Amino acid sequence: MTEERDFVYHKPVLLKESVDGLDIKEGGVYVDVTFGGGGHSREILSRLDTKARLFSFDQDADAENNIVDDDRFTFVRSNFRYLKNWMRYYGIEHIDGLLADLGVSSHHFDDETRGFSFRFDAPVDMRMNxxxxxxxxxxxxxxxxxxxxxxxxxxxxxxxxxxxxxxxxxxxxxxxxxxxxxxxxxxxxxxxxxxxxxxxxxxxxxxxxxxNKEMEALKEMLAAAVELLKPGGRLSVITYHSLEDRMVKNVMKTGNAEGRTEKDFYGRSTSQMKQLQGKPIVPTAQEQEENPRSRSAKLRVAEKLN
Missing domain, CATH: 1.10.150.170 (Putative methyltransferase TM0872, insert domain)
Structure with a gap:
């Protein structure tokens, strides 16, 4: 019943590919900063053992209806820009991987009362929270x-x-x-x-x-993610428009949102991140047909260097 509700609320995009990108360690600590319907979180949990932990963020009260009943799972009722503060609150110094499915869930677009879509006459609200x-x-x-x-x-x-x-x-x-x-x-x-x-x-x-101050929040979250990831830890991010994709690509390539290449005394790059594929992964034609929201999706994956 829970899984069925999730797919009504929001059908996850690039589900297998994005979680594969995390290269899950069974006993690791993971973060899903865009819980939504919980599809990606459930897939992550299915690959973890009993000692692992998953923290999932969402600022939208509607997402709380999809909370997973699992001892390994912690729901964080907050904007993901406060990632670093919350990890400190829970005593987490480092994480093995972070997943983000950016943009707006299908639930928001389909909710006639929230004003996210021009298809419905509604108050022009558009707040995630x-x-x-x-x-x-x-x-x-x-x-x-x-x-x-x-x-x-x-x-x-x-x-x-x-x-x-x-x-x-x-x-x-x-x-x-x-x-x-x-x-x-x-x-x-x-x-x-x-x-x-x-x-x-x-x-x-x-x-x-x-x-929703999305670009500021994304910049803060990505900076915190780079800091929190263990060496070998993975960052798996799905973007939907060029602005956020550019920022994610910059962070994965240079370690900062501006794409500024910083070098040490010997001229070697000091970036803490390594992007793992040349071109982003995009949904198959079948997924795009079944889930129109996925048509503009791009998945990028990076690894924290030693």
Whole structure:
């Protein structure tokens, strides 16, 4: 019954490949920083012995319905940016592997009340953690025009970001933007019919990233992961858009989010990480057909050097 509920909540992407990437040690300590429906966590647990431990993070209250009843399992009700603090709290100095399935779960997109999708008329919320923080409505109604334009351009890669920001700022004077339909009414005329859905998806992505401070959180989590991993420990990360993929690739190649190659006195790279494949692993055609969310997924795996 639990497994069935998981797949209703969220169907894991690249399940076998991402967990294979961890090169599981049966008695090891592992972290799943994106618990969601628990699919990846259950797969990790199935490969561990009785002495092992798994810590799984999720800030969304809905994910708590999927908590695994297992003595080896600890659910951490928190944003993964606080990974280092929580590991210290539980007395964990080093881990054998960390898995992250970034982006938004299918559950969030399909929940008509959360405002993650332009398919439903709902409050423009978009918070992963419904208990705290600003909403997308706050961003749309309070941010200055220039800041909105930057968000739409950087996080959504929208070429007409400045025009969209200008129209949003003008429209909110007459009426606050509170629902997805309010937003669509304003921005749809600016988007060519042939790519309207794609551009709307980019706009909603940009707002979601800003609301949840996703890039800042990812940077902090990856830095903590590099520090916590044992020599030979694995980092297995699934990304869905170019911004997060670039950051993950940089960390796996150079050990830092900026991709800055640092060298010692003798000119040798001081990176603590080694990326284990040249190109990212992508879902098979069959998986993409069965799980549309997987179509933009890329899996990268790296190992901590001695």
């Amino acid at each position: 419904k208990r705290a923080g600003q909403t997308a409505a706050d961003v749309l109604n309070k941010y200055e025009e220039e800041k909105l334009a930057d968000i739409f351009y950087i996080y959504g890669e929208l070429k007409n970001a400045r025009k969209i920001a200008s129209v949003v700022v003008k429209a909110r004077v007459a009426k606050p933007i509170m629902t997805t339909s309010d937003l669509l009414e304003i921005v749809e005329p600016l988007m060519p019919k042939d790519r309207q859905k794609k551009d709307l998806a980019k706009l909603f992505q940009a707002l979601r990233i800003e609301v």
